[in-house]
Every structure is written in structure tokens, then in C-alpha cells.
Amino acid sequence: MTKTAAIIGGGVIGGGWAARFLLNGWDVRVFDPDPEAERKIGEVLDNARRSLPGLSDVPLPPEGKLSFHADMAEALQGASWIQESVPERLDLKLKVYKGLQEACAPDAIIGSSTSGFKPSELQEGAARPGQIVVTHPFNPVYLLPLIELVTTSENSPEMIDRAKEIMRGLGQFPLHVRKEIDAHIADRFLEAVWREALWLVKDGIATTEEIDEAIRMGFGIRWAQMGLFETYRVAGGEAGMRHFMAQFGPCLKWPWTKLMDVPEFTDELVDMIAEQSDAQSGKRTIRELERIRDNNLVGMMRALKHQDWGAGAVLNQHDKRIKTASMPAHVDEIEDLSQPILTLARAVPLDWTDYNGHMTESRYLEAFANSTDRFMELIGCDADYIANGGSYFTAETHIRHLDETHAGTRIEVRTQMLLGQGKKLHLFHSMYEGDKLLATAESFLLHVDLKTRRPCAPLAEIEAAMAKIAGAQAGLPYPEGAGNSIRRPA
Amino acid sequence: MTKTAAIIGGGVIGGGWAARFLLNGWDVRVFDPDPEAERKIGEVLDNARRSLPGLSDVPLPPEGKLSFHADMAEALQGASWIQESVPERLDLKLKVYKGLQEACAPDAIIGSSTSGFKPSELQEGAARPGQIVVTHPFNPVYLLPLIELVTTSENSPEMIDRAKEIMRGLGQFPLHVRKEIDAHIADRFLEAVWREALWLVKDGIATTEEIDEAIRMGFGIRWAQMGLFETYRVAGGEAGMRHFMAQFGPCLKWPWTKLMDVPEFTDELVDMIAEQSDAQSGKRTIRELERIRDNNLVGMMRALKHQDWGAGAVLNQHDKRIKTASMPAHVDEIEDLSQPILTLARAVPLDWTDYNGHMTESRYLEAFANSTDRFMELIGCDADYIANGGSYFTAETHIRHLDETHAGTRIEVRTQMLLGQGKKLHLFHSMYEGDKLLATAESFLLHVDLKTRRPCAPLAEIEAAMAKIAGAQAGLPYPEGAGNSIRRPA
Structure with a gap:
């Protein structure tokens, strides 16, 4: 409901x-x-x-x-x-x-x-x-x-x-x-930094732009992935947190007194900051800045997702929750196997596109590789199976680009299995935006022993799942574009 | 020297x-x-x-x-x-x-x-x-x-x-x-946050782990790309910085008094923090944490590089400086054109690999696509040319994976032009680690008018550059693996 x-x-x-x-x-x-x-x-x-x-x-x-x-x-x-x-x-x-x-x-x-x-x-x-x-x-x-x-x-x-x-x-x-307090936690830090920043501007030590650079070129990037304490723990080295604290104490070196004080909020200070901020960011509208910010955040959060860390780990957990709730775990749970199998459905993320918003060439293969991973998972070659030492490696891929697509577009990939027998797996992926065919990828994979890195047959359960798909998809025509090669110029 | x-x-x-x-x-x-x-x-x-x-x-x-x-x-x-x-x-x-x-x-x-x-x-x-x-x-x-x-x-x-x-x-x-001051700029902010964090731990409001989450799940990610003032400018909306300041003044809401004070640095406080930090991060060694941190930083900085923003823009400027100093701008500057052309030389970055450190499938195409871009640039289809409305689009690519490679490995791609005539461009890229062939990509591209998105012939200078390469590379054998297709199963 x-x-x-x-x-x-x-x-x-x-x-x-x-x-x-x-x-x-x-x-x-x-x-x-x-x-x-x-x-x-x-x-x-x-x-x-x-x-x-x-x-x-x-x-x-x-x-x-x-x-x-x-x-x-x-x-x-x-x-x-x-x-x-x-x-x-x-x-x-x-x-x-x-x-x-x-x-x-x-x-x-x-x-x-x-x-x-x-x-x-x-x-x-x-x-x-x-x-x-x-x-x-x-x-x-x-x-x-x-x-x-x-x-x-x-x-x-x-x-x-x-x-x-x-x-x-x-x-x-x-x-x-765990205990209520004015401004909770994060905004107390923001206020401490804000107040000190006002002093620095007021005293002519730095402009708003210089302060922003001092943040984003240094500790800002660090804090996007580890906070204050974990960062200092690493800085302290093997000697640990106690050593770090012994070195620095309650003040990182000694109390720099302006931190204690609230700057007077005069019209002059407001004017100064507004003018410096205009000089720094005024050439872009707020709308443009919002989009730049979001592009940056999406790119960085997806980078953290790849590392399964911090905000990226939160995203992975969200994906897993959605997946468990709404997607089949195995081909046995798919009712109609006679058609190509849905192996990818997603929106094109902002980090997959060029500056014009078109999806970048290599990201098509990223989407198709995700489809292959999903297909593997559906036949039982999932994380547990891989941890036990077997997996599929791609030997060859043929990609055809038929139409363009853009950031935010909902795309789907459907996969026909052309062969799944013994160590061999031959897939044909078709990527759609609605009914429009955007691209195809034909992939040939070999099942390998991850220790020896050499081809070998998969476990029987996987062969059985592939046989089930082969039977169900036997009626499908051999797809247009499969077996293609780039012709030798005359 | x-x-x-x-x-x-x-x-x-x-x-x-x-x-x-x-x-x-x-x-x-x-x-x-x-x-x-x-x-x-x-x-x-x-x-x-x-x-x-x-x-x-x-x-x-x-x-x-x-x-x-x-x-x-x-x-x-x-x-x-x-x-x-x-x-x-x-x-x-x-x-x-x-x-x-x-x-x-x-x-x-x-x-x-x-x-x-x-x-x-x-x-x-x-x-x-x-x-x-x-x-x-x-x-x-x-x-x-x-x-x-x-x-x-x-x-x-x-x-x-x-x-x-x-x-x-x-x-x-x-x-x-611009003006010297104790602790310069950034460390004054770090100290302000450090001191407030000590209060929060001492008063039992939050543990070190909770404080770190409050930072990295929220404003930390923002500060990795815009600092304090630009972030608030965006938050203030179209009304701008003056509006934001009018709303908040010298304190984000009002002074939360702990900010004014230096916590007493007792043994109890040191113990408390050391124990909380152990509970938070103790299951990993400092060496492991350093590598996690570096993986995260590289991934995020490369995401910002893609957006040409902040720390990412600094990286792009560094690349440009190296490129201008050491790499040919056009095929005319390459002395020996009779061999495949060096179109990529780089170390495999940390964000191109899976959790085992192997280079990920789609990143091979990213490297090959970079080679194609570099080849285009060398024949005169550079940023200026593209801004004037012409470019090449990839229609088809055939990739063969022959060996594996890892993060940090220095790879090179060398490119043979199989055809470069009129609107057609047919390239064969070979990726090496030293003498070891890792992968090949055969790509077929069409020159397009970026307005109509339809194929058309390139400008004469580009045709001339391609003719020069065709002449010089005429003696090269047709490469092994070119024209391959994935065979239809019997």
C-alpha cells in the first residue's frame, strides 16, 4: 500500500x-x-x-x-x-x-x-x-x-x-x-567555523573565496569520508589516538583566542562578505551552482559507493533493501523465462555523462557489465559463490551504439542467453529507453577457478540454471547484430 | 635538468x-x-x-x-x-x-x-x-x-x-x-571543531563515532567541493548572501556557549576518547585505514576531475602542464608514424579496480575511449574543433580481454589506423603492460555534425592528417584479432 x-x-x-x-x-x-x-x-x-x-x-x-x-x-x-x-x-x-x-x-x-x-x-x-x-x-x-x-x-x-x-x-x-542539546551536533561545528570565518574576513586575513579554498582543497575532502577523530587517528599513526592527543591537547597547538569571541555583526562586515561572495561566485546563478554542487555530490557519493564506505555504504544498503523487496533472487523465481531476461533497470546517473549530458561511451559497457553480473547472480554465481572461488571472466565483447541517451533517463537491459554450457557463457544484451533500442553488447565469458585463474566448468546448480534458460529461450530468434564484426576495409 | x-x-x-x-x-x-x-x-x-x-x-x-x-x-x-x-x-x-x-x-x-x-x-x-x-x-x-x-x-x-x-x-x-596569523587559516577551523568535539564527548552528547558520522554524512561531503561561503550562498537561494546573513547573523542561530570555552583536558577525557576511538576504528590497522582513506580520496578527487571542479580542476591543470611539456600536439610533430601511435600511457588508478585490485571490465573501454580521444586530438579533432561543431562518434567496438592488470600498473595503448577516409575512422588499439598484451579494442567511428547528429565528412585538415598516417602505416600487417566476431554456437 x-x-x-x-x-x-x-x-x-x-x-x-x-x-x-x-x-x-x-x-x-x-x-x-x-x-x-x-x-x-x-x-x-x-x-x-x-x-x-x-x-x-x-x-x-x-x-x-x-x-x-x-x-x-x-x-x-x-x-x-x-x-x-x-x-x-x-x-x-x-x-x-x-x-x-x-x-x-x-x-x-x-x-x-x-x-x-x-x-x-x-x-x-x-x-x-x-x-x-x-x-x-x-x-x-x-x-x-x-x-x-x-x-x-x-x-x-x-x-x-x-x-x-x-x-x-x-x-x-x-x-x-543520545542527549538533547541546542543545535544538536553538526550545526555546533558549523557555527564554530562560521564565527571564526567571520573573524578572518573582518580582520582582512582572508576573503570568502580564500576561506572556501582552504576548506575544500584540504580537510573538506578528508571529512567527506572520515570525520575528525578517525582522520586524526590515522594521522597519529600506529601509536594511536592517545599519542595524537598527547601531542595536541585541548587545542590543536594552543588556544588561538579569536575562537572564544563573537564578532560584531556590523553593516560593514555584512557588506564586505556580500561583496566578496559576489566576486567569488557571482558569475554563476544559484540554479547553476546547485547543479554543479549536485553533479559533484553525486560523483563523490558514487565514488564512495564503489568503496562501500561512509555515505556510499548508506547508498549500497538502500539499494540492497530495494533489491530484496522487489527483485527475483534466482531464475527459478522468474515466471516467464521465454523472453530475454531483465538484467538492468536504472536511471543514467550524473557521473555517467559528458559535459553535454550524453552518456559516455565506456559507461555503456559499465551498464552491460552490470547486466552480466546480474545474469550471473540469477543463475547462482552470486557473491557467496564467488567467495568460494568460482566466477565468470569476460573474454570478448562486441558493442553496437545505435542511439544516444542522457543523464536521468530510465534505461533497461534485457539479456538473451545464446549459449550456457560447461565453462562457456555467451550473452546478448539489448539496452532500451522505452521501446527505443540504444545499444547492444554481445559478450563471451568463461567460467574460471579464481585460484588458478584458468577456465573450468561451474558447479552443477549453475549448469542446471543455464539449461533451464536455454530450454525456455530456445524459441527466440538469433538476435540481429549477434556475430557481427567490423569489416576489413576493401 | x-x-x-x-x-x-x-x-x-x-x-x-x-x-x-x-x-x-x-x-x-x-x-x-x-x-x-x-x-x-x-x-x-x-x-x-x-x-x-x-x-x-x-x-x-x-x-x-x-x-x-x-x-x-x-x-x-x-x-x-x-x-x-x-x-x-x-x-x-x-x-x-x-x-x-x-x-x-x-x-x-x-x-x-x-x-x-x-x-x-x-x-x-x-x-x-x-x-x-x-x-x-x-x-x-x-x-x-x-x-x-x-x-x-x-x-x-x-x-x-x-x-x-x-x-x-x-x-x-x-x-x-595575505596576512600572517597564528595557525594560518585551515587549522583555526580545525581547532574550533576539535574543541567543540571534545565538549560533546566530555558531556556525553556524542561518541567519537557519532561525531564522525555527523561530519561525513552531511557537511563533510559538501565541503569537499564548495566551502562554507559558497555553500551558504547556494542555501540562501536567489536572494543571495545578504539574505542568508540577515537570517543567521554572527551565530548560525544564537551563540551556543560551549563554543567559547576550552575544555579541561583531564586523564578521564583522554581515556574516554581513546576508548571510543578504539571501539570505532580499532578493528582496522592504521595501514588499512590509510589505504581506505586513499582509495576514497582518489575516487572522490577523480569524480571532481570529471566535473573539472575544486581539487579536480587542480588535477586537470597539472595534467595539462605535463601534457604541454612532454606530448606532441599533432601527428605532424611525431617523427616516426610508421608504427602504431602511442595514444595512452598512464597508471591504472585506484578507482578503476575491483575490491581485489583487478582492473574492471568497463575501465578497459574507458582507457580505449581515451585513446580514441587522443587519436582524434592528434589528427586535429581537438577541443576547439569539437566546439565548432564536428566530432567522431563510436558506432561499434570489439574488445578482447587477453590478460589481467592491477591498480598502479603502468599501461600503454598503441593505435593502428585501419581506415581513415571521408566520414569513416577505423582504429585498432592494443593495450600493453610492458611487452605483455592485455587487451585490444577495434573501433569503428563516424564523423558527425554535432548539430544534426548525422554523419558527414570532416574538414580537409583532418582528412590530410589521416592520409599522412595511412601512408606511413601502410606497411603494417593487418592486426591479429581485427575483424573478429563471437562465433554462433553450433
Whole structure:
């Protein structure tokens, strides 16, 4: 059954939540008195549709239904999750919760996007305080996995587990903060850096651009994959964390006093920063910067996915969850084997395309190789089988490029087995966008013993699975383009 | 002529500098009284050789010579760059500089890796203060591009420019800090975060692992590509930076007071952190963590390279510099065209391999596609030509996998043109590791009008270049494996 989320307060944050839910198959009902809400959420959704589906190597569920409601109570109908992202004023939030609790299901979860308030403050005077938690996201909400989940003793363990499970289902990483505190965890660090940055600009030590370079060319890249402590642990070497701390103590060298102080926020300082920021980034519109940011994030997160690390490991877990729920584990589970088998369905990710947005030549082979991996898995040559020492190696591949495709396009590969006998496996993959044939790949593989790296027959279960496919696909014509070669010029 | 760098003080930082110089073709002479120095630098070099060469898409120059010297004056012989990375004690550093200046060339640059001292402090009492600058790197020095270059009025503009040019030649990003200040720029931010993190652990708000997750799952990934100000500019939306600041002011919401204070560094706090860090990261050795970190960094930096952004743009500029200096721009500059043309020489990067370190199937096509691009460039179908509306599209490719290769391996591709006439281009690429043939790719391409996306003849200059190659390569045998197809099973 399709689940429903209510989004209370649109904008960049509410819109990001709406995108997470929608693109993961939830229906989304929005309440936001801002007459611009529909346009604003639409813009966030455009960015999300361009970048999020391709992060997954499996197809996300069909998009849910998006609707806008002038009446808050109407927006809440059927909602099992209510995400509040209204402005950061406690009186306003408390008023909103009162309205929400008069109309919503008593077991719905009310998550607040607040970056500053503690959940106990939000629960104050509520009809059902146990229904309210902090679920603080990070912009762009549709890409970054972190959610700070902050709870109080009013929230039941059952409800907290349910909240975590829902966020994981959206591909997020709920970090359960063990004790509530103003600004939770991450924003305390952001504020510390922000304040010191203001000093540096004010004192003429560095411009906004120089500060940004000092971050992104050095520790910023490190922090994308290990945090503060693990990074320092590695820096400390074999002597370990204790050695690192003995070396540095509470201040990395000694207290640099500006850190203690709050800079005066004068008009001059605001002007200075605004002007420097214009000089640094003003040649690009915000829309352009958003897309550059998302291209970068998708590329880096997919690089981390390949390493199964950090945000990349979160993505792999999300894929696995979707795969387990919706895809056959073995050919025996496929009802109709008489047609080419669906071995890949995905959106073309942003990192598979050139600067014009066309899918790059080598990524066609990447998609086809993924199809081969999936075919292997379906006949029983899965991770466990490979760990036991057998696998298939590709000896030869013939690719034909018939049409172009673009970032975000939903592509499918269907695979006909031309031969699967003994050590030999001969596959013909066809890649489609809808009915349009984009490319084909004919691959010849050999089963190998991973120790000797030499060809050998696979285990009997795999031969049996291949025989089953061979029987079922016997009626298929030999595909057009199979057996092709590039002709020798006359 | 090979240039020489002297490394004064080995360890993780000195070793990282040694690797940067060596792998970019400099001879490196090390002075470090630590009897373990050779082993320690060797370990850093192992990591660097594994990760750095593959970052480049062009071949780095041949590695320089590494030598260790028991006498500091001997280590300085012929050195035009001297990098000091001794422990952070001012008296020690001043003593080292005195010794250095007695023996080194007066125009050599002495760069200090200090993270805390100002250059004016380091120049105090020096024979030639103008020779000393701060060049503060970030660990791992062989991968991260940032160098904080801090100078004083004692340093001549000529010397500062020369220092920048040398660092760019090492693939680094020198950030010239305009006013000296304790801890320069980046470490002031690191200290602010470190101090706040200690409070969070001490007060039981979060463990080291939770803090690391709060960083890497959220703002850490953002900061790998845009810094603080550009990120907030985007968050502020079309209203811009001024709007963002009006919303937040000097504190992101309001001052969270712990930021003001230095935590007491008790034994209890040290124990707590060491134990939490063990629980978080103790199941892996430092060596394993270093390799994971480097795999992640290489993958992310190469993703940014694809976007030509941030650290990735620095890598592209480094490649371009090497290319301009050492590679022909056009076939007319190649002396012997009678043999297959060198179209790719590179180290297999860490992101091209599977978890066993074998090069992944689709990356063979990526290498071959790069060879095709390079061949196109050599016949005049370069970036300018493509911007003017013509290019080649691959219609068909036949790949044969003959042997395996691994991360870090130096591979070469040589290309025979089988046909280059009118709109048709038929290439045969052979990939080698030394003399061992790893794979071949036969590609058939069509010249297209990028507007209509339809085949058409190229400009005359390109036809002429192809005719020249055809004439020169006419004596080559038709390559074995060309024209192959995968046979239809009987």
C-alpha cells in the first residue's frame, strides 16, 4: 500500500523532504501558505529528479503522487509521517503542532527539521508529546544522507525504531543523538567555523573565496569520508589516538583566542562578505551552482559507493533493501523465462555523462557489465559463490551504439542467453529507453577457478540454471547484430 | 635538468613532501636523525606510489632519485627547495634554519611545514630572512592539493612567484595567505571543531563515532567541493548572501556557549576518547585505514576531475602542464608514424579496480575511449574543433580481454589506423603492460555534425592528417584479432 507523508512548510528544506518521499514511492501532501510554495518545491523536485534516482543502481519505486492543500488538516489525511519545516520560531512551531495534533493520526510521526531547538522544547504543552521528534536534515536534503534524530523520554522505543526504519527506507542515515542539546551536533561545528570565518574576513586575513579554498582543497575532502577523530587517528599513526592527543591537547597547538569571541555583526562586515561572495561566485546563478554542487555530490557519493564506505555504504544498503523487496533472487523465481531476461533497470546517473549530458561511451559497457553480473547472480554465481572461488571472466565483447541517451533517463537491459554450457557463457544484451533500442553488447565469458585463474566448468546448480534458460529461450530468434564484426576495409 | 629537493625531517609530513617531489621527477635528499626515518618515509612512499600516479590521466615524469644523508649540509647539495618538517618548537626550528642557511644555496627556497608559527617568527634572526616561507601542507601530503603559503615583506615577489610555480608543478594548490596569523587559516577551523568535539564527548552528547558520522554524512561531503561561503550562498537561494546573513547573523542561530570555552583536558577525557576511538576504528590497522582513506580520496578527487571542479580542476591543470611539456600536439610533430601511435600511457588508478585490485571490465573501454580521444586530438579533432561543431562518434567496438592488470600498473595503448577516409575512422588499439598484451579494442567511428547528429565528412585538415598516417602505416600487417566476431554456437 502506498504510504503518505505530509509536508508542513515547503521551501528548500521541505521541498527536499518532499523529493525524498516522492522518489521513494510515497504520496506527498503539502501545506504551505506561501503562494510561491508550488513553484519553489517544483524547483527542488527538478533538481532531485535529475540527481537522486541515478544514485541508485537499482530502480527506485514508481514516484508517488504530489498534491498541494490550502487546508492543513486536509494535507494530513492518511499521513503516517508529518515533516514540519516552518521558520525557526518556537512560538510558531508550538502553534503548528497544536493544529497538527488536532487533525493527524495519533500514531503518525511528527518530525521537525529544526536546526536549533531541542525536542523537549517542541514537546512542551503538546497534547501527545511522544509523537514529536527532531529529524534535522542537511541541504540538499534529497542527496545528503544525514538526519539528526533527537528524541526525549516521551518518545517510545517502538516509535523511535519506526522513525529510523522509515528514514532508512528513504535512503537516509538517521543519527540518533543520545542527549538533547541546542543545535544538536553538526550545526555546533558549523557555527564554530562560521564565527571564526567571520573573524578572518573582518580582520582582512582572508576573503570568502580564500576561506572556501582552504576548506575544500584540504580537510573538506578528508571529512567527506572520515570525520575528525578517525582522520586524526590515522594521522597519529600506529601509536594511536592517545599519542595524537598527547601531542595536541585541548587545542590543536594552543588556544588561538579569536575562537572564544563573537564578532560584531556590523553593516560593514555584512557588506564586505556580500561583496566578496559576489566576486567569488557571482558569475554563476544559484540554479547553476546547485547543479554543479549536485553533479559533484553525486560523483563523490558514487565514488564512495564503489568503496562501500561512509555515505556510499548508506547508498549500497538502500539499494540492497530495494533489491530484496522487489527483485527475483534466482531464475527459478522468474515466471516467464521465454523472453530475454531483465538484467538492468536504472536511471543514467550524473557521473555517467559528458559535459553535454550524453552518456559516455565506456559507461555503456559499465551498464552491460552490470547486466552480466546480474545474469550471473540469477543463475547462482552470486557473491557467496564467488567467495568460494568460482566466477565468470569476460573474454570478448562486441558493442553496437545505435542511439544516444542522457543523464536521468530510465534505461533497461534485457539479456538473451545464446549459449550456457560447461565453462562457456555467451550473452546478448539489448539496452532500451522505452521501446527505443540504444545499444547492444554481445559478450563471451568463461567460467574460471579464481585460484588458478584458468577456465573450468561451474558447479552443477549453475549448469542446471543455464539449461533451464536455454530450454525456455530456445524459441527466440538469433538476435540481429549477434556475430557481427567490423569489416576489413576493401 | 633534474631538480633537487632537500627534506629536513621525515615522518608522515616530510615523507609526503618527499613523495610529491619524487613522483614528479625531482631528486630528493633526506636528512632526519631518526634511525627509523628511512622505514617511515618508505611506508609513506608505498602509499603514494599506489595512489598518486593514477590520479593523473597522463604519465608523470620518471621518478627522481631518493637518498638519505647523515649530514645536513650534504643533504642540501644542489637543492633548490628545502622543506623543513621538524617538530613544532620554535627554538628547534630557528636552530635548524641557522644550520640550513650556512650550507644551502642563497636562492634556494626554505619552506616550513609549520601549522602554528607565523613566518615572521621563523625569519627572526635569520641570516637571510627572505629565503624562508611557510608552506603548510595537509595530510596525506601526496594527495591533498592545499598548501598554505604564508610570506612576509622580507620575501621578494620573484621568490614568491617561483615558490608558487614549483608547488603547481607538484600538482599542489598554493593558497597565498595575505596576512600572517597564528595557525594560518585551515587549522583555526580545525581547532574550533576539535574543541567543540571534545565538549560533546566530555558531556556525553556524542561518541567519537557519532561525531564522525555527523561530519561525513552531511557537511563533510559538501565541503569537499564548495566551502562554507559558497555553500551558504547556494542555501540562501536567489536572494543571495545578504539574505542568508540577515537570517543567521554572527551565530548560525544564537551563540551556543560551549563554543567559547576550552575544555579541561583531564586523564578521564583522554581515556574516554581513546576508548571510543578504539571501539570505532580499532578493528582496522592504521595501514588499512590509510589505504581506505586513499582509495576514497582518489575516487572522490577523480569524480571532481570529471566535473573539472575544486581539487579536480587542480588535477586537470597539472595534467595539462605535463601534457604541454612532454606530448606532441599533432601527428605532424611525431617523427616516426610508421608504427602504431602511442595514444595512452598512464597508471591504472585506484578507482578503476575491483575490491581485489583487478582492473574492471568497463575501465578497459574507458582507457580505449581515451585513446580514441587522443587519436582524434592528434589528427586535429581537438577541443576547439569539437566546439565548432564536428566530432567522431563510436558506432561499434570489439574488445578482447587477453590478460589481467592491477591498480598502479603502468599501461600503454598503441593505435593502428585501419581506415581513415571521408566520414569513416577505423582504429585498432592494443593495450600493453610492458611487452605483455592485455587487451585490444577495434573501433569503428563516424564523423558527425554535432548539430544534426548525422554523419558527414570532416574538414580537409583532418582528412590530410589521416592520409599522412595511412601512408606511413601502410606497411603494417593487418592486426591479429581485427575483424573478429563471437562465433554462433553450433
